[in-house]
Amino acid sequence: GQNIDQPTEMTATEGAIVQINCTYQTSGFNGLFWYQQHAGEAPTFLSYNVLDGLEEKGRFSSFLSRSKGYSYLLLKELQMKDSASYLCAVVDSNYQLIWGAGTKLIIKP
Amino acid sequence: GAGVSQTPSNKVTEKGKYVELRCDPISGHTALYWYRQSLGQGPEFLIYFQGTGAADDSGLPNDRFFAVRPEGSVSTLKIQRTERGDSAVYLCASSPTGGVAEAFFGQGTRLTVV
Numbered sequence: 001g002q003n004i005d006q007p008t009e010m011t012a013t014e015g016a017i018v019q020i021n022c023t024y025q026t027s028g029f030n031g032l033f034w035y036q037q038h039a040g041e042a043p044t045f046l047s048y049n050v051l052d053g054l055e056e057k058g059r060f061s062s063f064l065s066r067s068k069g070y071s072y073l074l075l076k077e078l079q080m081k082d083s084a085s086y087l088c089a090v091v092d093s094n095y096q097l098i099w100g101a102g103t104k105l106i107i108k109p
Numbered sequence: 110g111a112g113v114s115q116t117p118s119n120k121v122t123e124k125g126k127y128v129e130l131r132c133d134p135i136s137g138h139t140a141l142y143w144y145r146q147s148l149g150q151g152p153e154f155l156i157y158f159q160g161t162g163a164a165d166d167s168g169l170p171n172d173r174f175f176a177v178r179p180e181g182s183v184s185t186l187k188i189q190r191t192e193r194g195d196s197a198v199y200l201c202a203s204s205p206t207g208g209v210a211e212a213f214f215g216q217g218t219r220l221t222v223v
Binding site: 004008017030031033041042043044045046048050089091094095096099100101102104106 | 113212
């Protein structure tokens, strides 16, 4: 079967750095997305990785290792508004998005 | 429009009733997706349209669920004989093409079956 694993919840301090991990087992791989979802709102796009390595975009970076079936989202200089759920989603061989359950990130002052 | 629009934003219905949920995708986007999301879970795929045709409806849970996109833009998700287990947020997303592309999500319709 297809499986995406992420921690259920993480807590971090304002101004700090946090890394949210995602491991996956899917039928084929055509890229990995990270989305941010605030409570009661729609998911919004953060990043897309298809090749191994680190993609940096401002305070957010995303890393992919296809051989390990592993990705992480790195958030720097955390702000209170970063409190949200972070969803990992993999594009499988049928070009469908397989979603993880999301990681709820709580930022404390 | 500027973004993906879903109506209604909230729908409360009685068990056994029929409901329709509407999605207006971003103009020009050929791909349209319906997902269902329960609290604390990621989106669960229901159906994918490429243009007017359902390219993949393998996520529809049973024959009570049906979706159409007759003109390749607006889509309607139809649920017959609703059950309490159908209660969830129904999300619609569109993207410029199929394949691998960033999907833009609507705000969702929160369906509550009582």
